[in-house]
Amino acid sequence: MSTGDITDGPIVAGTDGSERGTDAVLWAADMAARRNRTLRIVHAFSALEGFGTGLPPSAEIYETIEAEAGRVLASCHDVAKAVASDLRIETAKPSSEPIPALIRESRSASMVVLGASGRGGFTGMLAGSTAVGVASHAQCPVVVLRKHEDGSAAPADGPVVVGVDGSPVSEEAIGVAYHEASLRGVPLVAVNAWLDVEYDSAFNQARLYFEGGPYEDDQERLLAERLAGWQEKYPDVHVERVVVRDRPRHQLLQRSATASLLVVGSRGRGGFSGLLLGSTSQALIHHAHCPVMIVRHERDAHRG
Structure with a gap:
């Protein structure tokens, strides 16, 4: 797929x-x-x-x-x-x-x-x-x-939220998310949270405070490029682009509170090649407030 x-x-x-x-x-x-x-x-x-x-x-x-x-x-x-x-x-x-x-x-x-x-x-x-x-x-x-903490279901008219990081499986997740948003008649929120390491470290903290505008511009460009072809295929889908210096799991968990569906790849650009399910996707299926769709890369799916 x-x-x-x-x-x-x-x-x-x-x-x-x-x-x-x-x-x-x-x-x-x-x-x-x-x-x-x-x-x-x-x-x-x-x-x-x-x-x-x-x-x-x-x-x-x-x-x-x-x-x-x-x-x-x-x-x-x-x-x-x-x-x-x-x-x-x-x-x-x-x-x-x-x-x-x-x-x-x-x-x-x-x-x-x-x-x-x-x-x-x-x-x-x-x-x-x-x-x-x-x-x-x-x-x-x-x-x-998944549901909200009080047991209520996610809103049917909430947006579809997709995590984007430029990895091959993220590409497939984008396509699936557009398809779902079009079928549901809801907006799509594409989130590129580019502080993508999954642990605290001195290097990560330095990166947070000392990386400047050019890197963020690169991330905005990456998101625009990844969405371009899909916007042509699904012109009916209104898209909100989010580029933020934050961990993916934090951003996606926050946005799951108002979403109808959260779509992510099984593992992103920081995942090890033998890892079947990344830490971000695991965190989401444990803690999200709306249904979570996990999309696996075609090559990995056949291997798994």
Whole structure:
């Protein structure tokens, strides 16, 4: 996915039957209805979950677990149909751990949607291992459905916010963000926060205070160049350009409070080549106040 247009595959919602999982189904159903896509609801279950004996479960136990998975999917199917009665819906209940099952689904999906935390999660809890694991390895964009601290949903008319740093995966994130803003009919806020090291150091503090105007001019030029082609493709999208001397995570977390969606690359220009999920994207899926879409570079996605 190098053009910014999301593929024609289904929108996959991963659910475990929890409230957060149901929220993911609702959000994905709305996306699928607006895009005329199939919604695929996936509830992966492990037959050994909760038994811990290392022995295969009996046929009776397996049937009980599978029946519960069927009930979860039936309930989610009804919830999704209430969003749009003509929505095309598929369901799947692979007998597998959730992370590998959803990564397999990502190979043919247009996006995977997950709750920030699942069954057993507490209000305000950091994103669960499933969200982090799938975002790290999926081969399509992954949306981690986060809300405001009071539990309220992000405003539907809020802007789409995208982090821009000039890296290859950032290029793909820009395209996806324009696409999302156009479909939603909302503005796009493109943020280039160019104090991009993720830790405090004497060098970083010196850079903050002694780098002058020319460097900031370079960053403004970089942002303008990265947006130019996309503005021609999506002339209907109003764009606000933000160039600021700050850490990306700080700027993006602040702006998530009023955004409808936050779009970032899986790792930026400061990431190590073997790092699947950078520290900025991890911070956002743990702490943002709106849904976060993680976009991986096509080359990295195939490698992951």
